[in-house]
Amino acid sequence: MNYGRFLTAVSRARNTEFLSNLVEIQQRATPGSLIALSTGMPNTSCFPLSSAHLFTKKGKKLDLSPLWMNQGLQYTMSQGHPEMVEWGKQLQRRKHNPPTDYLHHEGKMDLCVTAGSQEAMCKTMEMLVTAGDNVLIETPTYPGILSIAKPMGCNILEVETDEQGPKISSLRKILSNWNPAESADVWSDIPRVFYTVSAGSNPTGVTTSFERKQQVYQIAREYDFLILEDDPYYFIQFSETPVPSYLSMDVDGRVIRFDSFSKILSAGMRIGFATGPQPLIEKLVFHMQVCTQHANTLSQMICLLILQEWGHEGFDAHTESVTEFYRKRRDIIVESCDTWLKDYAEWTVPDSGMFLWMKLLGIQDTADLVMQKALDAGVLFAPGKAFIANDAEPSPYIRASYSQAPEEDIDKGIQRLAALLKKELKLTASG
Template identity: 35%
Template sequence: MFVTSKFGKVNGELAKKLFEARSVTLLSKKQFSQKDVNVDQFFKFYNESGKCEDRYKPLKDRDYDRFLSTRASRREPSLTRQMTSLAYKVGKDMISLAEGMPNEQVFPYKRLALDTRFSSLVLEGKELAAALQYLPSQGLPALLSELRKFQSEAHRPPELPRDILVTNGSQHGIYQCVELLLEPGDPVLTSEFAYTGFHGALRPYQPEILGIPEDKDGMLPETLDSVLADRLRRGLKMPKMLYITPTGSNPTGTVLPEDRRRRIYELACKYDFLIVEDDPYIFLNYSDHNVPSFLSMDTCGRVLRLDSVSKVVSAGLRGAWITAPKPLLERLELHSQVELLHSCTLSQAILLELVKNRKSFASHLTFARDFYKQRRDALHSALNPLQRLAPFEYPTAGLYFWLRVNGVDDVYNMVFHTAFERGLMLVPGQAFLYDTSAPCPYLRLTFSKIRLEDMDAAVSTLADVIRYEQQRAEQKQKRVATEG
């Protein structure tokens, strides 16, 4: 949750009581059964008849040099990490005195069993030993092979040299992309309100944020074009990177339509920037239509795609991966070598079993989508009477409602005092601005964990809180007018 030093004013005992409140169950009273899913259609994020941008030439290996940060360009391969990669390739055909790996016989674990709704995973013997051992920095070879197939089937990206790096969650991927591409003070393109973890990764670089407004369908390509054309005309430094969450944008819940994605991709070619496509909610699209990904349109090698199963399988598993042009991916791998050696091997072994069983994977994702859709619809019904107090759009994907509170220029006091003291936790819109001290009239509401039976009470309290804050704002305006 978004908290700054202002939060210190909140009563400590009240905060303690709220945080120690009863646990919230994730189980719904409604039971979801396994569905017969058309796997090919479920994992289809491309348009077979879609027009591909062919006016621009694909980037060559040397072209990527201009996008690299000074830090990224200075990284060198680790010889010991290279030996680990070689060890996995040659297997037992060679006697080794090279790798500094522990001997698997000292591992205390003998068997790991995980039961899912649709299957069971058992790791023991050599398989378990391998799942507890060091890996090449790029990832578990079998998982990489499966993810390459998965991305090819799901997105059908144009034929270009690309590869995959397993990351420790999408936040890790975001941080790696920022470290790869940005110099201090660089301009960065993103939506006006963007995922707070992206802003957190940016702050040490003190960038110039170019926040592009959104409407109910997401980022406005016309405004993006106008901003870039103006910078070019004025001779200002041009951005190298656009960060975007095209499906279920956090916090706005929008889904960027295909025509806008194609227009934004064309602008990336025209103005020479890369697109970081962060898509953790791609499987939580509540419409009947999958939208082609930026990766599926990437004829020129300008997309770094971040995928994650945190919201739909397990947040703690940290299962995620980057798909990127090979010259950039090789640099990202060098970063991983010195940062964490590699992502958790055991998590990767679990992720492998999940992804390779497509039918079960699709069935589970359908369950997750239906589970969250039920909560979205329930919260929407509860919120409908508040439209005049705080208008909002019906979220097409993701986990959030985005409300604009009428008559209140800044919701900070509302969130951290008025609402909190009444037992209601909210997130202020400031959390999704780079400048978190700026006044903001928006609230983000999350429906993922709240119990269905608690929604009406929560919204009733929210309505009282909004009316109270609106009255305070009116009284303040009257005092200012009288004093003036």
């Protein structure tokens, strides 16, 4: 892998910020072995907090000791607190067993803690993409990636999806405009990046099948592009066994994976991970050094306190309970749609995540229906055009989220949508 060819000029020029190196040396030193007169880290005796007591919902008391509180209120390494980085690596080994974890060359797996996966995705795109670049993005897709990519001035090539994930025919059709042999040319305009949501796609709820992932990965090898695997819903898969990730099959070191605690632990603590080849993660860390410096240290320490209390078995038990919570809500909204919408919409039962993607029959574009008429009727959905690159195109789709509304309100909301559609179709027929 020639990682240099994937980087933008700005990213290639990034090097470690010297004072950040001093912080890392100081933090890695054995206590008492080093007199540090180098960094401008504030003295923790000036911080107003000394300790904290947290209580789990089950009544378990967790103590954030003075030592841990001081660490939480202090600067840490841009890659993340060392214990948080190591915990993240252990998680990837347990869940994905990345082939690159055992390499001894520069493609070896590495990990950076970020302020949620959104920061990781934004900085990674800035690392790899510049104005005029061709970028592969599945459609429909997570609006957050469109908000990153579109202002960058890149050319978004939309890869169609179906119930198994990205369509191979669509991907091949797009790539047929280039000769794979040209991919070695640094100046070729062949796409170098493919963004995909691996499990519980936002908005479709689709988890890409293992067979489809194998096919996509083979094409990535053929055309030598990187796969950006966004997977915040990995732990909310409703199948008995989670579908293996792209990271788990990454023998080359061409996958950058984004994980998030937002859906399973806390959205507000803003803790996520970027995992990928060491040379690319290093450039991400260099960007962190001159931007946010590091993810919130106090959030990292609180996460570690919870994770160490749980252990691996406790973490798995928690994610299983989260999955069951959303499975129940998925079943409620599907049953409601079966009851009220069978004549007005089409949908695929989501196999993971928090969303139901519906095509409204007889409706050319849902934007006005959702943002005006449905809102007036007291129910709110997301219009389909929010999830496509060209939002000027009409879309008959809507996204319904079953994550937050009270269970009894889910059915009420679907009923209100059905009543509205019945009225709209009558008006259309009479007109």
